[in-house]
Amino acid sequence: MRIRVLAIGDVTGKSGVGVLAKHLKSMQADMNIDFTVVNGENADVIGARPQQIRQIFEAGADVVTLGNHTFRKADIIPMLDEEYRLLRPANYAPQAPGRGYGVYNLDGPTVLVVSLIGRVFMDVGPDNPFFEIDRILKRTGADIRLVDFHAEATSEKLAMANYLDGRVSALWGTHTHVQTSDECVLSGGTGYITDIGTTGPRNSVLGVDPAQSVSRFLGNPPEFYKSAEGPCKVEGAVFTVNTLTSLCESVERVRIDD
Ligand SMILES: [Fe+2]
């Protein structure tokens, strides 16, 4: 039996949530998707609010992952404890609210989803993600094992993918919001792509209004970030996983222009 997993890159701002809601269900039908994981850490541009996370679930997500912006909007904190389909990075400090992984049932096979965050160029001081994923895999079995590795450095993402090759079904990168063209099945059978991209305005700097971002790099005082405007896209990747072996058979990049 084969399971098709769709991973969607960081949904950014109101227009990102809107374009996801407009396209996700038809994408799932057209691409025969069984399970969908959406990164929602930028649903409120910097962070996410409960209402936006609910909209992402209503759009068709089975699990929503977060990242370094998890705690930027404090009203999400109760939801982190209450909503088992919402994951913040597993390698946050042990006292952090919420959970970093979960096992979900798909009429038959079970699916483990893990949210992990990198440590290179990341300012939130997480624990070592390599040791954390070892602990999780040791105590949690599932037919399909998926990892969203929210990290900045390509080296850290590639190292993690090689560390987990053959032990997880798929690992994809999020956080940099720029889709990479290195999708592949590694030699041990793990599906991999360094970054699945972003869902939101096409003409933007990581979803933010380009003029604001340029201004920041010119050294002007920071402003409250606004979403960019204009046409949007949905980006992600599809992993086809064999449930007998738990390994990936193919990876396809996805980009839908609105
Ligand atoms: Fe991020």
Ligand SMILES: [Fe+2]
């Ligand atoms: Fe992001």
